Amino acid sequence: MEVSTILIQTMNGLQYGLLLFLIASGLTLIFGIMHIINLAHGALYMVGAYLVYWLTGLVGDLFLAILIGVPLAALLGVLIERFLIQALYRRDHLDQVLMTFGLIMVIDSLRSIIWGNDVHSVAIPELLSGSIQLTETLEYPVYRLFISAVCAVIALAMYLILQRTRLGMIIRGGSSNREMVQGLGINIRVIYTLVFAAGTALTAFAGMIAAPVSSVYPGMGNQILIIAFVVVVIGGLGSIRGAFLGALLVGLTATWGAVLVPQYAGMAVYVLMAVVLLFKPRGLFA
């Protein structure tokens, strides 16, 4: 195998991993802080992609579409949290699984009614549509580097917010002891709504920037949900650090799996998960 192939596949794997991090971090944040398992997280990724497809059709520019789309997605998150998720706080995980599964069915069919079941593509903006020369034989698409860069920046921002700001401190406190945080006079319900909206916005945003490379199709939500689950299982529930490492591992495994064992590529990620679980039953950073 040539060096350039190794480099390309590794970069692809890292890019996929960083994108997965956006999605998985939302999932693990919502679980770690609110103790809610949100099966509809993948459907929201799909909503992001379809939103950007629709908005790009309306306003013509991908960046503008994302700028409009993210607040819309956050609003959707607020609505879902306010009307559905709030009923689940005292209930057990089974009820959460079922309700969010019902939510997937509703979101999927609404998408089918509004936008149909076809596969759509979203154009890469002019600015980012070229390739840059990395070595004399290697060209790499600029847009993929853009995705990686954006995800890395967001990951850093998330770390800084959670670890270095007062809001982050409140959020982390709310996951350890909800009543105590309330007792300190902080409205924990608003925090929860905020976290859920942020998680929704993150995953929708991931769908939006990924749309030009992955195209927009009906099954994309369910597909990415399971991978995100694997990331969270490998990383450990509630751990952002674990989600980051897990996402990179999964991204690299999936990409290299497709290259090395194409017939069993789909299974590669799950084998990785099984191996991790053998040694660390609760994930890497439980």
Next chain:
Amino acid sequence: MHALPRSIQLLLLALLLLMVAYPLFGAGLAGERHDFFLQQLTSIMILAIVALGLDLLVGVSGMVSLASAAFFGMAGYALVLFAPEYEAVSIWVALPVCLGITALAALLMGVLIIRTSGIFFIMVTIAFSQMLYYLFHDASFAGGSDGAYLFMKPQVAIAGVQLLDLENRTTLFYVVLTSLTLLFVLLRTFLRAPFGRVLLGIKENEQRVCAMGYNPLFYKLVAFVIAGTIAGYAGMLSATQYGFVSPGQLSWQMSAHILVMVILGGMGTLFGPILGAFAFEGLHHWFASLTPHWELPMGVVVICMVLLLPRGIAGLLLQLAARKGNPTDAVKGPRVSKQEVEQ
């Protein structure tokens, strides 16, 4: 387990008799659609079997598994792949092979995941069942996404004399009905035995059961394998009924549908999930006849069910039975009281 209230027992008996009698009067009642209804009822009963097995995990032992479809589909594939291409395989060989493979797979998966619990357990069951889905979807040995066909249904014969003709739709209907009834009775009896009581106790308070000297992991593993094998048996029946298996039967979405049936019907009651299977499929067909976007009203039903009817249909029935002043304390539902665990 508590004995069911008299009125519920009578209701279940009436439903059973109705099902037994259906093929006899169905032809007259439904005319040409009788065959279709027969097939549909058989298919629903097969799903009810899976739901029954899942209830053992979810309702009785408190383990939420989304892997039932994986075992269902796996057994179906095992039958199709194991059977010779143009000959009927003997049921005496096919049954142990399919059930054995499924039980083994459940054991292997169980050993890996049984130490997890709660939400982690749910997620790993989803992930592992997806792994199996991809195995059958991508690899070519099983026909990939096209699925695989079973040309001749298994033969049920002793010394060359045929006992049951599974090609006959009515015969298959009765075989499935008998399987469902027997499994239900078996599981209810099983739950009165010490092993079953430990399972009920584990759901109620696992640490306490542990403190009493039982190893909860062992009991949970056995429950997982039993539930998986029951799902596998249903999968074998399904492959026999349609003569076709496809990777979609292993997907986690299908497992989620089974879970909905269990909860809709009322988990922990064993009879609830059977009703739930009929209710879910009934709603599915009704909504599908109204619109191609049947998932929308179905999703709304599921959400409303979680919000408004957490104990499911069985819970509702048990409440009604209690209000009529039945002698058994059905109000508390199927949960074992603390005193019983301590005995």
